Amino acid sequence: MNVRSFQLSDYKPLTELLEEVLTTECYEQTMEAFARQLSWDSDLVLVAVKDSEIVGMIIGTIDNNKGYYYRIAVSPEHQRSGVGKGLVTALRQRFVQRNVSKILITADEHNEPVLPLYESMGFATSDFFRAFQKLSIVTG
Template sequence: MQVRSFQLSDYRPVTQLLEMVLSEKCYEETMEAFARQLSWDSELVLIASVNDEIVGMIIGTIDKNKGYYYRVAVHPDHQRKGIGKSLIHSLRGRFEQRNVSKIMITADEHNEPILPFYESMGYAAKDFFRSFQKLSIVAG
């Protein structure tokens, strides 16, 4: 498995992955945020591939000097193989390189089911960003 930065040629397979993994409402919200993040800082969108096939992706953002894991998606056939963890570790490294003051997990209605996954990686409830104020990549 390889984790790397998003490339323009990844757009179609990534959108297909997101459409497959996310609910319709989550997909629509994620695509807007995804487009904004790509235009602002595409280095915080990472892709996981196996044999040149895209099997996972993560969208991160930096807002007010805090790093946020916004959305992670892994193809159902490749879940529980460490791909999500690799994506999170890689994005954490990018956040650390940029000296963010804190790393948070966006805990919106769509991420609630995977919060235990983040907890298994050492994150705690204090690291979950639950706010009525939306992140810039969501609010526009």
């Protein structure tokens, strides 16, 4: 398995993976965040490739010197095979290279099922950033 930065040629297989793995609501939110993150910093969108097929992806972001794991998705036939851990580890390396002060996991209602993955990698409940509202909405 190879973990690398997202490339434009990954768009179609990546969106197909997300459609397969995520609920409709989660897919729509993820695609918004995906587009936003690509415009800000595409090096924090990683894909896992196995036998020339995209089998997983992770979106991260940095805000106020904190690194956030936003969304992770792994194809059903590759879950529980180390793909998720590989993606988390690779993104963590990017955060460390950029000297973030703290790494947090966005724990919205869609990420609840994957929190045990992060816990198995040594993250504590205090590392979960519970955001149950859309961060892109501006009020006022």
